[in-house]
Every structure is written in structure tokens, then in C-alpha cells.
Amino acid sequence: MIGESTESVTAQAKVFAALSSPVRLQIMLWLLDPRPHFAPQVDGDLVDDGVCVGRIVDKLDLSQPTVSAHMKKLSAAGLVRGKKINNWIFYKPQRQVLQAAGVVLGTSK
Numbered sequence: 001m002i003g004e005s006t007e008s009v010t011a012q013a014k015v016f017a018a019l020s021s022p023v024r025l026q027i028m029l030w031l032l033d034p035r036p037h038f039a040p041q042v043d044g045d046l047v048d049d050g051v052c053v054g055r056i057v058d059k060l061d062l063s064q065p066t067v068s069a070h071m072k073k074l075s076a077a078g079l080v081r082g083k084k085i086n087n088w089i090f091y092k093p094q095r096q097v098l099q100a101a102g103v104v105l106g107t108s109k
Contacts (some may be wrong), residue, residue, distance in 0.1 A: 011078070027060075028074065028093060031051055034050075039055075043085045044088075053067060054069060065091035071089075077097070079093065079098065
């Protein structure tokens with residue numbers, strides 16, 4: 001991180017802050033490998049389009065507003081991207097952001 005710009009350090013801090021929640025970390029782990037964790041969806045492919053927020057709500061057994069707040073934090077950190085399909089938001093992980101975090105920690109190249 002020596003020589004990194006202030007913006008880069010701030011962005012990485014947002015990533016680590018977002019992942020500091022056990023719930024958000026669990027969501028990210030599921031999104032990175034969705035097929036074993038979620039049943040096939042009527043609308044949208046689990047990998048290509050992302051996972052429907054309703055499926056995440058069901059799996060966590062939390063309220064929809066609570067899950068939406070968690071997803072908002074993950075999205076603000078750049079860890080997920082939401083895409084509207086019909087009346088639902090589907091979330092897909094942004095792997096390059098996680099890879100950049102791994103570089104900061106010295107665990108990825």
C-alpha cells in the first residue's frame with residue numbers, strides 16, 4: 001500500500017469495512033459460487049445475471065429491508081453490481097474488486 005493514492009486506500013477501506021460484517025461476508029461467499037447455494041431461478045441465470053435479492057432474503061431468513069441495507073453497503077464498496085430484471089434486483093459479485101483487495105493483503109497477484 002506504500003505509494004497508493006488516497007482514493008485507492010479509501011476504496012480499499014470501504015471494501016474491508018463492507019466485508020467486516022459476518023452477514024455480508026456470507027452473502028459474498030454465496031454469490032461467488034451461487035449454484036450450490038441457490039436453486040435455479042425463473043428469471044435470470046445465477047452466474048450470468050446474479051442472484052435475485054428474494055433468494056438471498058429467503059436463505060438468510062432476514063427481512064427484505066435488512067438484506068437490502070446489506071446489499072447497499074456491498075454495492076457502495078463496489079463488491080456487487082445490481083441489475084433489475086422484471087420487478088427484482090439480481091446481484092452479481094465484482095471479482096476484480098475482491099482480487100484488488102487480495103493484492104492489498106498480499107494474498108493475490
